[in-house]
Amino acid sequence: PPPEPESPTSISLNRAVKGSASLTLFFAIMVALGLGGAGLGQSLTAFFLACLAGSQVVSGVAPALHSPLMSVTNAISGITAVGGLVCMGGGITPQTPAQKLAALAVFVSCINIAGGFLMTSRMLGMFRREGDAPTFSYLYALPFIGSALVFMASGGGGGGAMMLYLASAISCIFAIEGLASQETAQKGNVLGLIGVGGGIAATLVGSAAPRPLLMQMAGTMGVGAITGLGVASKVGVTELPQLVAAFHSLVGVAAVATAFASMLIEGAHATLTHQVAVYTAAVIGAVTVTGSLVAFAKLQGLVKGSPFTLPFKRFVNVAMMVALIPLYNMFVGAGALAGLPALSIASLMAALFGLIVTAGVGGGDMPVVITLLNSASGWALCAEGFVLQNNLLTIVGALIGSSGALLSDIMCTAMNKGIVTTVGLFEKPIVRKALAPGAEQEQKEATTASVPSIVSKLRDSSKVMIVPGYGLAVSKGQYALSSLITSLQKDGKTVHLAVHPVAGRMPGQLNVLLAEAGVPYDIVFEMEEVNEDMADYDLILVIGANDTVNSAAEDDPTCEIYGMPVIRAWEGREVVVFKRSLGVGYAGLDNPVFYNPNTEMLLGDAKDLLDGLMAGYSA
Secondary structure, eight states: OOOOOOOHHHHHHHHHHHHHHHHHHHHHHHHHHHTTOHHHHHHHHHHHHHHHHHHHHHHTSOGGGHHHHHHHHHHHGGGHHHHHHHHOOSSSSOOSHHHHHHHHHHHHHHHHHHHHHHHHHHHHHHTOOTTOOOOOGGGGHHHHHHHHHHHHHTTTOTTHHHHHHHHHHHHHHHHHHGGGSHHHHHHHHHHHHHHHHHHHHHHHHHHTOOHHHHHHHHHHHHHHHHHHHHHHHHOOGGGHHHHHHHHHHHHHHHHHHHHHHHHHHHGGGOOHHHHHHHHHHHHHHHHHHHHHHHHHHHHHTSSOSSOOOOTTHHHHHHHHHHHHHHHHHHHHHHOGGGGHHHHHHHHHHHHHHHHHHHHTSOGGGHHHHHHHHHHHHHHHHHHHHHHHTOHHHHHHHHHHHHHHHHHHHHHHHHHTOOHHHHTTSSOOOOOOOOOOTTOOOOOOOOOBOOHHHHHHHHHHOSEEEEEEOHHHHHHTOHHHHHHHHHHHHHTTOEEEEEEOTTOSSSTTHHHHHHHHTTOOGGGEEEHHHHGGGGGGOSEEEEESOOGGGOTHHHHOTTSTTTTOOOOOGGGSSEEEEEESSSOOOTTOOOOGGGGSTTEEEEESOHHHHHHHHHHHHHO
16 A cells, blocks of 8 residues: 655654754854854855855846856955965065966966956947947046045055955955846946956055066056956957856866966964965966866867767776875874975876866756856965955855856756766766657657748738847848848837757857947847747747757657747747758757647858848848
């Protein structure tokens, strides 16, 4: 007989016991950490509050602005420059290995700062529409300039540096909050720049460095900033994911360099807390470096986008993670400089781990990888804050780490995957459909269309929905699409666009791409906003999208992406799918929508097809 259902009282009791046990464990951990001293307690307080703030503000960011969010948090993470400045020394040039590592950290951090904020400004500028009032965002810089001048005039004494650090951290929080809408996004970018600038200014003035060292600092920051501006000014929107991935690696480089520099400077005076923080920063930073470089290589097409297969990959990954424990004991046990070999081996092993894990992720999962690397760069920065006992770095690092983690969760939810499944640490069991004995695989044929026939459909339709995908970005067809939309609107037709959360290779990339071409953002909708109304459209154009409009995700429990939220393009009266060929998408799955009676396939390059449609429609 089946077991009796559990009573409501028993269910409630079990829930209360589990909650009490979890709370007991949490307080026990807090008490144990409190034994590390008042300094550690203050840093942990800042850390947890920043995590809460980060998770709150990022949840309010508009999905269309997820790409600018990634860019601005990447730029803010360049505040790793503060850690490098603290460790810098020598004269006009660095002299010791520690000083050279510190200079390297400042150099790569400033590439991140200048390039990141410029790229964010460029992206946000694309969302501006003709007739929009100026934002006057530069006025937000005036309070910062005034405060910085007063602080510098006072000689940086007293608690001025700590207050400027606090103001900088709060500015970084408001920077992310500003991305809640297109109207306030530029203000958010300026506030982020103010936060980073305030942290650097407080560090420079508070350091009381001699003039030769100040010249070294200024020169290093200047060269890094010029390099970053040069790179960011030349990168197109389609290369944005590559740029962000490359800049993430710089945060990792800065974290590792600062960790080693700090350990070399402290030497025998390093406390246990300091050693733990150094080890954590070096390991997380190393994972970020190689993981970001592999992501860059995949996105740039330097290596294949398909997952890299390694025999016993999961065993190797687990073995490397376990090996980090005895290496930590060796590092701490050896003490001072004698532990540097163990720290170096641990960093190399972490770097190899980042390389293998990221290489094992396919191109279709790159949006999640990018957000995870963004989160990792924040945690590396946070660990650097613990190394230097600098609450600014701790707060900003926790802010970026928690916001990146939440964004990763949003992306995974949109793909119906867990984070560990996405990065390949565990495999999701797949139930494949088996054929009956003697049965043959069903052969299906798609109906192909011509440009003139689709032009006729456009003329006969009064309400058109467009679903863009990564194929539009690859073909650089956004301008042709914008021209077609304008022509349709001039004829009084209603035109809307629906963007899937993971369309493209970075969260929000398609929104930026459309904004670049001048497509008004008020006709671009998120999947959830229009999915229930797809049947109301006369014609749906699916341009370069595949897996994000796959009906098997809702209808076929044996499909690998079953349960993944998709855009219900197949519910439109007529559907036209733009594709280079009838091949499968990144997930390697066939799409039943292609064979529906109301679907026609328009094969070829998206830009060429859109140019043909525009010419035919305007004739």
